Amino acid sequence: MKLLDIHNLHAKIGEKPILRGINLTVNAGEVHAIMGPNGSGKSTLCQVLGGREGYEVTEGSVHFEGQDLLERSTEERATAGLLLGFQHPVEIPGVKNIYLLKEALNAQRAAQGLSEVDTFAFMKQVRELTKSMGMDDAFLHRGVNDGFSGGEKKRNEILQMLLLQPKLALLDETDSGLDIDALKIVSEGINRLRGSDRGIVLVTHYQRLLSYVEPDFVHILYQGRIIKSGDKSLALQLEAEGYQDILDAAS
Amino acid sequence: MTDRTASPTISDSQEIEHLVQREYKYGFTTDIEQEIIPPGLNEAVIRLISAKKNEPEFLLEWRLKAYRHWLTMTPPTWAHVHYPPIDYQALSYFAAPKSRENAPKSLDEVDPKLLETYAKLGIPLHERAALAGVAVDAVFDSVSVTTTFREKLAEAGVIFCSFSEAVHSHPEIIRQYLGTVVPASDNYYAALNSAVFSDGSFVFIPKGVRCPMELSTYFRINARNTGQFERTLIIAEEGAHVSYLEGCTAPQRDENQLHAAVVELITLDDATIKYSTVQNWYPGDEEGKGGIYNFVTKRGDARGARSKITWTQVEAGSAITWKYPSCILRGDDSVGEFYSVAVSNNYQQVDSGTKMIHLGKRTRSTIVSKSISAGRSQNSYRGLVHIAKSADDARNFTQCDALLIGDRNGAHTFPYIEAKNPSAQIEHEATTSKISDDQIFYLQSRGISEENATNMIVNGFCKDVFNELPMEFAVEAQALLAVSLEGSVG
Numbered sequence: 056m057k058l059l060d061i062h063n064l065h066a067k068i069g070e071k072p073i074l075r076g077i078n079l080t081v082n083a084g085e086v087h088a089i090m091g092p093n094g095s096g097k098s099t100l101c102q103v104l105g106g107r108e109g110y111e112v113t114e115g116s117v118h119f120e121g122q123d124l125l126e127r128s129t130e131e132r133a134t135a136g137l138l139l140g141f142q143h144p145v146e147i148p149g150v151k152n153i154y155l156l157k158e159a160l161n162a163q164r165a166a167q168g169l170s171e172v173d174t175f176a177f178m179k180q181v182r183e184l185t186k187s188m189g190m191d192d193a194f195l196h197r198g199v200n201d202g203f204s205g206g207e208k209k210r211n212e213i214l215q216m217l218l219l220q221p222k223l224a225l226l227d228e229t230d231s232g233l234d235i236d237a238l239k240i241v242s243e244g245i246n247r248l249r250g251s252d253r254g255i256v257l258v259t260h261y262q263r264l265l266s267y268v269e270p271d272f273v274h275i276l277y278q279g280r281i282i283k284s285g286d287k288s289l290a291l292q293l294e295a296e297g298y299q300d301i302l303d304a305a306s
Numbered sequence: 307m308t309d310r311t312a313s314p315t316i317s318d319s320q321e322i323e324h325l326v327q328r329e330y331k332y333g334f335t336t337d338i339e340q341e342i343i344p345p346g347l348n349e350a351v352i353r354l355i356s357a358k359k360n361e362p363e364f365l366l367e368w369r370l371k372a373y374r375h376w377l378t379m380t381p382p383t384w385a386h387v388h389y390p391p392i393d394y395q396a397l398s399y400f401a402a403p404k405s406r407e408n409a410p411k412s413l414d415e416v417d418p419k420l421l422e423t424y425a426k427l428g429i430p431l432h433e434r435a436a437l438a439g440v441a442v443d444a445v446f447d448s449v450s451v452t453t454t455f456r457e458k459l460a461e462a463g464v465i466f467c468s469f470s471e472a473v474h475s476h477p478e479i480i481r482q483y484l485g486t487v488v489p490a491s492d493n494y495y496a497a498l499n500s501a502v503f504s505d506g507s508f509v510f511i512p513k514g515v516r517c518p519m520e521l522s523t524y525f526r527i528n529a530r531n532t533g534q535f536e537r538t539l540i541i542a543e544e545g546a547h548v549s550y551l552e553g554c555t556a557p558q559r560d561e562n563q564l565h566a567a568v569v570e571l572i573t574l575d576d577a578t579i580k581y582s583t584v585q586n587w588y589p590g591d592e593e594g595k596g597g598i599y600n601f602v603t604k605r606g607d608a609r610g611a612r613s614k615i616t617w618t619q620v621e622a623g624s625a626i627t628w629k630y631p632s633c634i635l636r637g638d639d640s641v642g643e644f645y646s647v648a649v650s651n652n653y654q655q656v657d658s659g660t661k662m663i664h665l666g667k668r669t670r671s672t673i674v675s676k677s678i679s680a681g682r683s684q685n686s687y688r689g690l691v692h693i694a695k696s697a698d699d700a701r702n703f704t705q706c707d708a709l710l711i712g713d714r715n716g717a718h719t720f721p722y723i724e725a726k727n728p729s730a731q732i733e734h735e736a737t738t739s740k741i742s743d744d745q746i747f748y749l750q751s752r753g754i755s756e757e758n759a760t761n762m763i764v765n766g767f768c769k770d771v772f773n774e775l776p777m778e779f780a781v782e783a784q785a786l787l788a789v790s791l792e793g794s795v796g
Contacts, residue, residue: 105751108743133753141751145744149766155752158762162753198766199748215752 056083057121058223058254059104064115065279066103073099075279076115081223081254088257088265088290091276092298097258098142100276101227105139106132119223133159134166136222140212140229147199152211155199156181156218163219181218187247188214189240205232213244223254230264242267262294277302345398349373352501355400359470362477365484372490372500379494385657386686386718387626389599392564399502399535455519462518464548465510469537472508479510483541487570487607487634495566495628496603503537503568511546511577520776522551536567542577544610549580551779565624567602575610575637580618582775583631584783586790587623594653594682597625604631605661608640608669616643617660618774620783622790625654630688632661635669635697642671645774647783649764649790650683650715659689659720664697664730673704676768679715680791686718693730700727706736709767711760711791739767761788 059081066074073096081087091097103110104117106129117124119137127135147155161171185192188210200208209229216224226245230238245268248255257268265273265287273289274281277298282305283289293301352373356366381392459466465476473480490500511517542548565587571579581604590597600623606615617631633642644660662671671691679685691702708717719736741763749759765772765784772780 105747107747129747129750130753130755133751139751141748145742145748147745147748147763147766148739149769150749150762151766154762154766155749155754158754158758159752162755162758166753219752 057081058083058119059124059256060116060118062116062118064100064103064117065113066099066110067113068099068110072113073110073279074103077276077279077281079274079281081256083222083254084251085272086249086255086257086268086270088259088270088273088287089276089281090259090273090290090293095276096279097276098227099279101139101142101225101258104132104137104225105129130162131166134163138216138219138221138224140216140224140226142228142231144200144203144208144212146201146203148201150199151196152199153181153195156195156215159215159219184214184217187217188244189237190214206234206237209233209241210237210244213241216248217244220248220253222252223256224248225256225258227258228260229257230259230261238264239267262290265290275301275305277305346395347373347397347399347502351399355502355504358400359473361473364477364481365473368485368490369501372497373502375491376494376497376501379497381494382628385628385688386684386720387628387655387657389626389655392599394498397564400504458518459521463512463515464517464521465508466521467508469503469506469508469539472510472539476508476510479541480508480539483539483570483572485570487572487605488568488603493603495601496568499535499537499566499568499603503535506537506567506569507540507550507552508538509540509548509550511542511548513543513574514545515543516546517548520549520551534565536565538567538569539572540570540579540581541572542574542579542613544574545576546574547578549582549776551582551584551776553584553586563597563599565598565600565602567604569602569604569631571604571606571615573606573608573610573613573615573637573640576612577610578614578616579606580616581606581631582779583617583619583621584779584786585619585621585623585627586786588625589623589652589654589790590625592652592681594625597654598623599626600624600629601626602629604629605634606632606642607634607636608642608666609634609636610640611637611666612639613637614641614643616645616774618643618645618771619647620771620775620779620786621646621648621656621658622786627654627656627658629658630660632663633671634663634665635671635700636665637669638666639668639670640666641669643774644671644673644675645771646674647676647678647768647771647787648685649678649787650680650685651790652681652683654681654683654685656684657686657688659687661690661692662702664691664693664700664702666696667698667700669697669700671700671702673702673706674770675704675706676709676771677707677717678709678711678764678767678787678791679717680711682714684716684718686720688720688722690722690724691732691734693725693727693732695726697727697730699729699731701731702733704732704734705770706734707767708736708738709764710738710740757788757792760791764788764791 057080061077061079064074064077089097112125124132157177164172190210200211212229229241233241270287273285273287275283283301349370352369356369488496490497509521540550571581573579587598587600608615615633621627631644635642642662648656648658650656660673673689675687677685677687687706693700706719710717717738721734723732725732745763746756746759750756764787772783775783
């Protein structure tokens with residue numbers, strides 16, 4: 056089943072074209088990795104799929120479970136089951152983490168026509184997830200990402216993902232800034248989301264995340280287009296040879 | 307630096323007016339119901355007001371003295387607010403009961419926008435009609451509730467009634483305390499209020515009594531519609547304790563543009579008064595037309611040792627707010643607290659804050675001020691911490707935080723610190739922040755709407771103050787902020 060279907064996607068910021076004809080299909084059960092040098096359009100792709108203002112789609116289409124994704128608001132995309140994991144999660148002082156988690160879960164439930172989550176069950180689930188992410192309960196009562204280290208922020212992203220159980224997780228450089236222990240915990244978290252009914256898209260610079268979360272497909276994004284796709288061996292090749300050889304070969 | 311504000315008022319909601327009119331047969335002011343005093347202010351008008359209220363001689367003299375002093379004064383110009391000069395001779399100083407003829411006959415005739423707001427605030431259906439000024443008989447059935455309430459208070463020895471009533475039932479207490487915290491000559495608006503005040507609340511908690519329930523203007527059924535020049539006096543004797551709630555989250559309209567209230571609080575040894583306000587007077591329209599001028603003097607005198615006065619306010623309404631609920635920490639070891647959230651949107655102007663005057667030894671004060679500015683509003687915090695020579699080992703902690711929504715508004719901070727005693731410890735922290743697009747997008751990407759995202763951030767920002775509010779007020783205050791900031795984002 057097609058979860059995400061991107062067809063000939065073009066997008067620009069201001070007058071500057073960034074995405075120049077992206078084609079990508081993610082089926083349920085698949086893990087894709089998108090790699091590419093700085094400035095290739097990886098983060099732009101994430102922002103466009105997330106519905107960020109300031110990015111203008113000039114051509115092409117994106118469908119999520121067969122529905123037009125681009126005409127939906129950011130929150131509608133989220134409650135429909137698309138989760139964007141941020142490269143730089145923003146700090147929101149004053150808004151408790153636990154409050155965000157509950158609001159987010161209830162927003163999703165409301166979109167599904169379900170009643171608000173039972174607080175007791177919710178707390179139990181959240182505490183288990185927190186523990187599994189190697190985080191202290193105190194995190195739940197701090198402001199969202201407020202004063203968190205880089206690694207703590209990324210773990211917090213995965214914690215949210217595991218609670219919300221998105222159909223498609225789009226993780227933008229979730230591995231950046233992690234030490235090896237944190238990388239393992241984050242990878243385990245991502246692997247727990249894997250399932251026959253879900254898709255995961257990992258946007259990363261490095262192979263090292265992919266040794267923990269093995270992708271089914273690897274794509275190389277360059278100058279706003281996917282110039283090469285392959286299986287996980289492509290990431291290894293990239294690691295060994297660098298971008299230049301692959302770019303030369305592709306052109 | 308930057309930040310904050312507040313504004314004020316007190317007021318009975320119009321539902322009280324309904325009840326009042328029904329209960330009026332008990333009032334000594336019944337005879338003036340049909341009377342109209344023409345606009346303008348002079349000694350004859352003040353004599354007339356006093357006579358109509360059948361006041362004792364001392365009170366008339368007090369009013370006249372205030373009036374004569376007021377004539378020598380000029381309106382303050384130091385506040386960071388702008389408005390055309392007020393023609394005091396064009397105002398009416400004894401409001402006749404409002405004509406019901408032009409009132410809406412049913413909710414169908416009420417502005418749907420107003421009704422929508424009531425719904426968002428969770429105002430019960432049967433109260434909406436009263437709040438909107440619908441010309442029906444008193445609509446809510448709290449008379450019996452109120453009666454029970456008053457009986458309970460009487461048992462405890464608490465006196466809670468309208469100011470006018472207290473003038474007759476307890477003139478000696480009024481005489482002893484009136485104007486001892488806010489002297490008639492204190493400032494321009496306080497002097498005006500002292501000369502012409504209409505009515506307000508009177509609370510007396512005798513020695514050692516802990517008031518068995520929170521007192522709310524909601525239950526003050528015997529007070530008249532006193533929005534314009536309200537006067538409130540609360541006295542807590544030795545060891546007494548009371549929590550008083552004023553105002554209401556529902557938007558309140560009033561024909562009187564100028565509101566100049568005075569509130570005086572007095573605590574004797576070991577007494578506590580907690581005074582909470584939610585103010586939502588009409589702020590004017592989106593273009594800045596209309597709206598209430600709220601020029602209020604509120605002050606507490608922690609006269610006794612170890613006594614405590616806490617002001618908590620959520621200020622959302624009024625076109626212009628000029629308000630500085632203050633504490634005179636006279637008793638040794640007395641404590642003053644000020645917790646404030648002031649939100650301004652569109653063209654609202656707020657200049658608010660507090661004064662903590664430390665006179666006694668080891669006196670402590672805390673100021674937490676949160677301002678939220680949206681639209682084209684101007685929001686100023688103005689605060690004074692004064693440590694007198696006599697105040698050994700006094701301490702103050704001040705925190706002023708400003709949150710900006712949009713980029714066309716202003717937040718300002720004017721902190722004044724005067725320490726005359728070298729043992730004083732004073733801390734002042736101030737922050738200014740802005741709700742960023744990144745924060746909103748982050749929350750939206752978790753499925754939360756833009757409006758709710760803004761509310762989450764605003765409520766998080768105000769948490770320290772909301773925590774100080776009585777529970778049901780805190781919930782209402784959150785809803786009020788959401789409504790006040792509607793349309794300010796995006």
